[in-house]
Amino acid sequence: MSFVHLHVHSQYSVADSTLRIAGLVKQVAAWGAPAVALTDHDNLYGAIEFTLECKKAKVKPIYGCCMAIASRPIGEHVRRVHHITLLAETNEGYQNLIYLISRANLDAPSGGHARIDWQTLKAHSQGLIGLSGDLAGEVANALLRGELDDAYRAAERCRSWFAPGCFFVEVQRAGLVEHDTVMPQLIDLAQQLEIGAVATNDVHYLHPDDARAHEVLVAVGLGVQARPENEALPTTQMDLASPDQMRARFAGYEHLCDATLAIAERCNVKLELGKSLLPRFPVPAGQDEQTLFASLARQGLDTRFEEFAVIGKQVDQDQYRQRLEREIGVVVKMDFPGYFLIVQDFINWAKRNQIPVGPGRGSGAGSLVAYSLRITDIDPIPYKLLFERFLNPERVSMPDFDIDFCVDRRGEVIRYVAETYGTDRVGQIATFGTLKAKGAVRDVGRVLGVPLPDVDRICKAMDVALQGREEDHQGVADAIAADPRLQQEMDNSPLVDRMLRTAQSVEGAVRNVGIHAAGVVIGRGALWTHVPVGKGAGGENVTQFDKNDVEKAGLVKFDFLGLKNLTMIQHCTKLIRDGLAAGERPFDLGQVPLDDKKAYEIIGLGDTAGIFQCESSGFTSMMVALKPSVFEDLIAAGALYRPGPLGLGMHTRYIERKHGREAVKFDHPKLSEVLAETYGVIVYQEQVMQVSQVLAGFTLGQADNLRRAMGKKDAAEMAKWGEVFKAGAVERGVEPEVAHGIYHLMAKFAEYGFNKSHSAAYGLITYQTAYLKANYPVEFYAALLTADHADTDKVVAYIQQARNAGLSVLPPDVNLSKLSFSVVAGQIRFGLGAIKGLGEGAIDQLLTARNAGAFTSLFDLVGRVDARRVNRKALEVLIKSGACDSLGQPRDVLWSNVSRAIQRAQDEQRERDSAQVSLFGALAGDAGAKRPDSYAPAEIAWTQREMLANEKEVLGFYVSGHPLDRFARELQRMEVRSLATLKDPEFLKNAPTRQRPGLDGAPGPKRTHAHAAVIVVQYRERPINDGRRMGICMLEDRSGQAEALCFDDDAKYTKLLSSDAPLWLRLQVGEDRREEGKVALRIEEAQLLQDKVAENAPRLNLRLRHDQCTPKFIKDLQDLLIAHAGPAKLTVRLTVAGLGEVDIEAGPRFRVKADDDLIGALERLVGRTTARLG
Structure with a gap:
């Protein structure tokens, strides 16, 4: 006989279960069980995943929840709440379940747990089956307290909340003493009251062996210590026991197991997934969405024409109007006018309220309708952007505008949407934070009592072991496999062994529930009529489904993204406008022409700090080689700088052909119509569509279907469309072999082709930031520093770059x-x-x-x-x-x-x-009199x-000076080079160099040596071949920063390089094998700068005033000098008032070690800038 589990907690019972839904359903299906329930605590987070897994395994899903129920109405003080298990019997029951869960979470007191009251449950119990709950249920709890009458009254009361035959006494036997105590009493109570009884297991993990990991996870959630491994657990039977095991546990009471099958048979909820429920836009009386949408689009295009005239842009208006009408027709036919109206409404509200909005994002930038409605701000026609890439009339799918807003004011737009459509209809989207490898180790280590230094050491080793690995190989097991030292740690310490084993078991479990950074949903009605809803920290509605599941449930998602660059651009333009003289023409970045030579030159020179998309070293190198000269180059660059195109060398081919170093070829003359702008290279997804249209006669809708098939590597679809393409091309005069070759070329590049609309929109932001930097550098850097003020590393770099720019x-x-x-x-x-x-x-x-x-x-x-x-x-x-x-x-x-x-x-x-308050206050004139300022001397002088x-410490970098400044005179004698000099390829080009031959006999990279005085602002390690390690240092001096490497052979310097003390370095300066035209630095020797200076400076000069030289002062000075005895001579320059200065050479007794400690002590005793090496 079979058995159906009706009380199951998955990992979505946060920090209370290690059970994954996929594992749950797979195991149930393997047993041949007909159904299984999911009853997480106060939520339906996993409902959609549960649905899909059950559908795949052909197991019936039963939707449920273990809820807390209060005896008093919500809002009143309640001393005790009890558990009750709810199962949805019908679709109406499911709707009531999501309502009850939503109310439990939304009405929960601040900082309190979700709960419902019995009045709310009774009013919304239709279609629900209720079980009396686990040991925390009201009936079982009363029996545990020995209050039999209360238990009977509770059971009667619970039964009254549900329809006849819809309440059952829940009986559990999971190895706890309390289960054995109350089980016979529960069965007897059910018989006496003629209430059905049913067996359940309070499932929290898959196998009994998982009980220890579950106990640790619970301890993590509660912030308490876990039991030692040699201490027995209360039970290991809260597992997903097999049907045979459950029947064995309930031997003699098999009817309780049979009841699970009967209940499962009754539960038949059918969720309709994938059908979008578009919200309705509030239209004026006498209009509908379609007419309002078309009217606004046409008016918007007319306004764009007026703006074109102001800046002298000439266009074929008929071409624009024809395309607009075609797009309007498609949007209306697909019933999406309301969607466009909603998006244009909140975007234009933001613009009217001076909230920066991005020019576009994703395929939506290819829509002229969107441009006319001012949803986007890039004209799609000059750049051949395709509407069908966004909305395909031959394949019904939701349009999806992702919108970038100023990162500081994005919340204002969300509030506007909530006020417009109703706070009950608007919400944000849940996201689930899971335990990553190091997080799992730290959490587990904490509750197991592993000493923090041991945890830190292991996590640091894991950092090194996992560096550079793919995302799906970032687990605890991967780290152990990569670094034998971790296995050795496990072998040497049973506690560390348990920590790392347990971390592997809980790794990936849901650790917390947060809010998606961008997603916002709008419902046709209250959100809880569509999905279960929770409450965010700020009281906002948050769907219990994540961004993927919420769309499967039918809600339409709008992405409100925060883009810091927009905030920076707005701040920069404000600074520019504030600095304009009276009568000067107002500055409008939107009307700046896209042909400013200085903007392109600054990118081509590699001066890309702060320029959107271009800041990485790789992108900068590509732009230096590309030397962009037109806006189309920026569009192409955004598409080419991705792993696929880079791996195929597409960027190199584009650059070589642009500069005439490689011939531009087309496999067929008609391809030039599409590929001329990218020099014969297929760069964009839109080009695949256009080639299909030009060569094979595809409609753009068909072409988009082909693009999707190629992008997804769908072999069946590609074969189908391939035949259609070849037939169409041959019909239009293309040779069969040529058609075949072109199709395969398209298939090869379509996988890596990028969305041109997105690249064009983001290319515009790139151009705008380059234009501002090239033409308004002071305002640009001020805005850039403001936008990144919290990122110390960036601020340091930007300040140095600003200074380098004068x-x-x-x-x-x-x-x-x-x-x-x-x-x-x-x-x-x-x-x-x-x-x-x-x-x-x-x-x-x-x-x-x-x-x-x-x-x-x-x-x-x-x-x-x-x-x-x-x-x-x-x-x-x-x-x-x-x-x-x-x-x-x-x-x-x-x-x-x-x-x-x-x-x-x-x-x-x-x-x-x-x-x-004085009766004579008016006469108390001295009470408010300002006292003279009276400063006490410094308690401790600062060096x-x-x-x-x-x-x-408080700025993150040095502004008024630098730790190297006090060595300035000495460094002039020591022949050190600045980092800026060493990074310049010209230094290597002009310095005496040597070249070792490589393995193939060819000359190796050029190398030379130089000395530098630096501080190390960052030091990290990573593994390299043969188990060796490489140190990566970020060095800094007055000229800027540079990266240098240090290898195991130089490990004796690790402690020095991890300090913040000024250092002297001997560096190998050579050609960088990774990036042509770049210089690589390797540290070969390191020494404290003060020690190096002391070696080279045999004298310490000390300035004193005669009036300082009291007997006590002289004794203190002598004691200090004797305490720092060393080889350096001491010269005292004594200033006597009215007589001038005299130099005194101190005797051999007062030779000193002229280091940092002595100079600091002298500054504290005598005063700052009184001691110098010379």
Whole structure:
């Protein structure tokens, strides 16, 4: 006999199950069971996956949920909730189930668990079967408490909520003592009350062996320690037991197992998937969606013609109108006008409210209707963009506009949509975060009590082992296989062994539920009439289905993407407009012509920092070789710079043919009509469609079907369309062999061809950013730094690049800086918003207070701001950053006076308050009088190194100086080269070099050697051949940054390279084998710079004033010098007031080790800039 599991938790019962749906259904099908239920806690996250897996395995899905039910109405305080298991018997029951789940989640108290009350359940129980629940069910719980009467009353009450015959007493026997206690009582209760009873297993894992991993996963979710492995678990029987095992557990009570089959037979829910339910657009009275859509499209095209006239763009208006009418006809025929109306409405609302919107994304940029409605901003006709690539009249599928918005204001557009269509009809989409390899190890290690250093060490080893591997080979097992040291760790430690074994079991489990970054859905009615709904952290509706499942369920998804580059462009254009003189023509980036030579030149020179799409080294190298000169080159570049085309060398062929170094060939003269713009190379998917149209007479709808078949490598479809293509081509005079060859060429490249519409739209953003950088560099860099202020690495690079371009970047200043980076007299002023640890509230308060005048001192600043917003931490951050330097005191003095300034501000406030409440307040004139500023000396003097370290801590980099500055004079004598010099291929070209022959006897890469003084800003390792490791260092000096490699042979330098101390390096400088025209650096020797300087500088120069030389000071100085004894001579330059300076040579007793420690100690004792090597 069979058995149907009716109480099953999958991994979507987050942190409470290790069971995957695919494994569940596969196992059930293997047993030949007719059905299985899915009853996760308070959700239907897995319902669509469950449906599809069951359909594939020919197993009936039973949709259910284990829900928490409260005895009092939601909103009232409830001390206790109980579990109840709900199963959908009919489609109406399924609708009631998703409503109940939605209400349970949406009405849950903030931070509380989802639950429903019995009144809501009773009102929506039609079509549902209720089971009394597990041990936390009200009936079983009352029996465990020994309250028999309560148990009977609870069972009667539960039965009353459901239709007759739709409530069952749930009996479990999963190895717990409590199960054996209540089982006979539950069976007796069911008989006494004439309620049906049914056997279930509280399934949480697939096999009994998974019980330990499940216990660890639960501990991770609860944040508690897991049991030691030698301690017995309460049970290992919450597994997906076989029908025979279940009948054995319920021996003597087989009727309870038979009841599972009867219930399964009753449950017959049919979900209709894949049918889109388009929301309706609110149209004015007397109109419908079709007429409004057509009218707006025609009006929009007329407006575009007017704009063309302003910029002198001449077009064939008849051509545009004919294409528009054709597209309108297709949209109307496919019943999509409402979709277009919805999208144009929220996009145009955003534009009216100055929210930047991208020019287009995806195949939608090929639609003239979209361009006319201002959904997109790239004219598809000049660039031969195809509407049928977006919407194919011969294949019904939903249109899909992905829209880029300003990343900072995307939320405003979503709020507008919710207000327009109703908050109950609009929601965002769930996304499921799963445990990745390292995350699983860290979580498991924490609950198993593995020492954190051991976990860190293993995770670091995993990082190295998994680097560069494909995404589907990034697991714990892959890391162990790749690095024998991990297996050795397991062999040496039972605890580490358990951690890594368990991590493999829980890896991939759902760890948390979040919100999709872009997806928004709009329902025809309330969302919960379509899908189950949860609640986001901000109270927003969130579908319980992910982006794929929500569309299968019928909801239409709109992607609201945030693109930082749009935010940057808007900020840049605002800075440009703010800097225009009165009467100058307003700046409009949308009207800038696409033929600016400087824009193309800057890309072709490789100056691509901040230019959209172009910043990677590979893309930059391609653009340097390409030397783009027209907009079509930018479109092609976006399509060519992808793994497929790069692997086939398509980019090289395009570049060589563009510059005339390779002949342009066409296999048939008619191909020139389509491929001339890409020099005979098939670059775009649209070209495959156009070749089919021109050569074989395909309609563009047929051509799109062929493109899809080729892109998906669908052999059957390709064979079918191949015959049609060849027949059509031959009919039009193409030789059969030529037709065959062209078709195979198309098939080869179609797999890698890119969507031209998307490439054109993104190419426009590329051009716009290049134009701004080439023509408005100060505003461009200020906007770029603002957009990336949170990314320290990028800010460091951009500031250096701005300086290399001759631009000045000024440090932050409480009196001059704005929130963002700003432009002041042709210079870039650091923004307060880029200071780490300084919140927006503090910045708002500073800027507001500053409106009354500049701050004159620290005491003045603290006295004028709200201390709750500009608190001690904010003041200390400001001082560290150098933003308070304009207040007239050194940073160490300001730091030491923060408490005094806060105390004085509090005292003055008390005096003001006292004066206000005094009967004679009007006469208390002294109460509000300003006291003179009185700074105490610095408690601890900051050395130059400490000051710069503090600056880097809060800014992420150095602005007012650099750790190498204090070695400037010494470095001039040491013949070190700047990184900028070493990276320049001209250095290698002009330096004495050597070339070792390669294995084939050919000359190897040129190499030379040079010295550099640097700091290491990043150090990481990765494995290379034969188990060796390679260190990758990012070096920095005053001229910029450069990457250098370090190999196992040089491992003795690893500790130095992992420090932040200034270093002297001996570098091998050679031709980069990976990128032609680039230079590669290898570290061959490393030494602390202070030690190298000391070797080369036999003298320390110390400046003193005569008035400093008290007996105590002289003793302290002598003690300090003796403590740092070494080989360097000491010269003291003593300044005597009125007499001048005298140099004193110290005796052999005071020779010193002239290192960083001594110089820092001297600066603290004597004062900054008093000690120098010379």
